[in-house]
């Protein structure tokens with residue numbers, strides 16, 4: 001995609017929505033029953049839930065890496081010229097923080113697993129979709145769990161800001177920004193973007 005494109009590429013759109021859904025499920029997993037990783041001290045980690053937590057988390061890491069490579073190779077469409085510079089700056093910061101979180105959350109989680117499991121049993125039973133055991137990281141101490149939790153809280157905050165920003169653009173500014181990330185529209189659709197877009201803008 002070049003900077004004159006009106007929308008994200010189809011690949012970027014599908015990667016966005018798949019990772020977004022997985023990330024939302026992981027961040028708000030308490031809403032789907034209990035926390036999938038927490039088990040009482042002395043209890044076994046061998047159930048399916050810790051492995052589900054680890055598997056989806058590592059899947060997010062792999063998809064996040066794919067997104068990052070795709071993003072570097074395919075610059076996003078230019079933003080509306082009328083968008084205030086603070087909003088351009090805020091969207092860049094938010095988006096790059098999301099990329100950092102898609103990598104940082106699973107890595108700190110993997111680092112947290114061994115110290116977290118020290119008081120519990122069967123860490124070696126936690127695996128990536130039953131294929132590869134995930135408890136292979138070095139034991140760097142329990143601060144890794146605190147770092148993991150801190151990142152989950154930052155991510156929750158960022159998701160709220162991101163969704164509110166998307167809703168503002170859709171219903172208040174009506175500048176067609178949501179259409180750029182919509183899987184429902186055809187890749188060639190010009191209606192997906194507002195007239196505010198300067199075709200020769202180099203802002204991204």
Ligand code: HEM
Nearest residue numbers: 019020023024071076095098099159163166177178180181
């Ligand atoms: C219901 C929830 C969500 C909505 C409505 C939404 C909507 C959007 C929209 C409309 C854009 C395009 C912005 C633009 O045109 O500049 C976007 C970009 C982005 N979203 Fe979301 N999003 C959601 C959830 C998430 C989540 C959970 C993540 C975390 C992984 C995420 C990460 C990103 C990133 C990194 C970009 C920038 C893509 C790029 O420029 O490379 N989104 N989102």
Ligand code: HEM
Nearest residue numbers: 026037054057058060105106109110112113116134145152
């Ligand atoms: C994007 C990926 C991930 C997200 C969004 C995520 C989210 C969470 C959440 C919400 C909690 C509960 C925090 C709390 O109770 O306040 C948690 C805890 C935990 N997660 Fe993850 N997780 C991810 C990836 C992983 C991975 C890949 C692993 C290990 C392979 C992992 C291992 C853990 C452990 C061990 C805890 C307990 C930490 C402690 O209390 O010391 N997580 N995670």
